[in-house]
Amino acid sequence: MSSGPGLESLVDQTISVITNDGRNIVGVLKGFDQATNIILDESHEQVFSTKEGVQQLVLGLYIIRGDNISIVGELDEELDSNLDLSKLRAHPLKPVIH
Amino acid sequence: MLFFSYFKDLVGREVTVELKNDLAIRGTLHSVDQYLNIKLENTRVVDQDKYPHMVIQCVDYNSVFSFCKLSVRNCFIRGSVVRYVQLPPEGVDIELLHDATRREARGG
Numbered sequence: 001m002s003s004g005p006g007l008e009s010l011v012d013q014t015i016s017v018i019t020n021d022g023r024n025i026v027g028v029l030k031g032f033d034q035a036t037n038i039i040l041d042e043s044h045e046q047v048f049s050t051k052e053g054v055q056q057l058v059l060g061l062y063i064i065r066g067d068n069i070s071i072v073g074e075l076d077e078e079l080d081s082n083l084d085l086s087k088l089r090a091h092p093l094k095p096v097i098h
Numbered sequence: 099m100l101f102f103s104y105f106k107d108l109v110g111r112e113v114t115v116e117l118k119n120d121l122a123i124r125g126t127l128h129s130v131d132q133y134l135n136i137k138l139e140n141t142r143v144v145d146q147d148k149y150p151h152m153v154i155q156c157v158d159y160n161s162v163f164s165f166c167k168l169s170v171r172n173c174f175i176r177g178s179v180v181r182y183v184q185l186p187p188e189g190v191d192i193e194l195l196h197d198a199t200r201r202e203a204r205g206g
Binding site: 004005006007010016018020022024036046048066067069070071072073074075076088090091093094095096097098 | 117118119120121123128129130131132135136137141148149150151152170171172173174175176178179
């Protein structure tokens with residue numbers, strides 16, 4: 001049972017978490033458990049809008065309850081740091097409706 | 099357990115996962131677990147213009163040809179937010195699946 005899509009391989013890497021309410025939180029994965037509860041260090045939220053570029057809100061050390069997590073993505077830091085977030089515009093993501 | 103085994107057989111194939119927030123992600127199935135959490139590799143977002151949240155980098159060559167790269171290439175999707183998994187037709191043996199579901203419904 002232990003083999004599967006665990007998050008072991010992402011520990012200490014920068015990840016992007018999309019939550020059920022459509023927020024996008026980027027940070028360094030420090031820990032996780034069976035229920036996908038996640039500990040993020042040096043995290044910040046990226047706020048998407050159609051009127052202005054992506055805003056970054058600093059959050060710091062964060063624990064996200066697994067229930068609220070939709071996607072955990074491994075970030076290619078090199079690509080991501082080359083991105084000009086101030087030019088990126090998009091509607092905020094829709095919340096998850098179960 | 100049946101669908102867990104079924105998805106395990108699909109590892110390595112290209113699937114599209116549609117989420118309950120309407121986002122659709124296509125990628126190679128890397129692994130699944132008992133909660134049907136899914137890990138995809140070489141991901142791309144199906145409607146990339148509308149959803150740049152997995153963060154794309156686009157190089158626009160004289161606005162005729164544009165080239166996009168995702169800065170998220172591998173991702174973990176929590177089983178609870180999956181609405182559909184679109185499978186390759188050749189990945190489904192309907193007869194076999196019928197038999198297996200009937201056997202499970204009978205309790206053994």
